[in-house]
Amino acid sequence: MQKHEIDLNSDMGESFGPWQIGDGADQHIMPLISSANIATGFHAGDPATMASSVGLAKASGVAVGAHPGYRDLVGFGRRTIQASVQELVQDTVYQIGALQAFLQLEGMSMQHVKPHGALYMAMASDEALSLAFLQAVQRLSPQLAVYCMAGSATHLAANQLGVRAIREFFADRDYAASGSIVFTRKMGRLSPEAVADKVLLACRDGLVDTVDGQRIPIEFDSVCIHSDTPGALELTRATRSRLQEAGITIRAPHRHHAA
Structure with missing residues (x-):
């Protein structure tokens, strides 16, 4: 069944000081999307970058979510950190709070939380971590949604707790026959036309071609x-x-009509 509305999200503010990640094109990408996941300082981002990213989102009419990761600037949050559930949840609360402060300065509210990188993948397979994380998120702001993969432990935990789950489709990642993502360490350049075709097929027919x-x-x-x-x-x-x-x-999820 064809979708008539869809959210387009991207991870923003993933630079640090003078170092820019990717093409450094945030200011050009921001007006094209509907939801921005802003890095909160542990895997990337810093106070100045968070502030400018929030300002850019506000100017572009883009909804904002926190993008917390492992405390791993050197590894860009892509390395698994061995820590207790309590410590990991406290780390995410710290990061969410930092971005909430910058949003408050701009008179904006936070739409969602989306874990980053290795933390996203750890939560996807760890129900105890997902439950603890989402319980903390609920206490911070009951209206916050969580971005996650369909059928993941995070998705199941969100359903159990009554947290709104925004299931993601990855336009720039390959899919296996199991429906899981095929992650690669080094991304090559993709064809814009092929990616656009892939997204349209998914939105129009609910299908994706596997590797x-x-x-x-x-x-x-x-x-x-x-x-x-x-x-x-x-x-x-x-x-x-x-x-x-x-x-x-x-359109951002919080602006979608209620089902």
């Missing part, structure tokens, strides 16, 4: 294009154009 040549059903509420993927700006432009040409509105 082994199968076509499987996929369920999702938001399309993610990572800003650190080479050529992310071109991928986002092509995808947005293809969706709009197909009559699909790009």
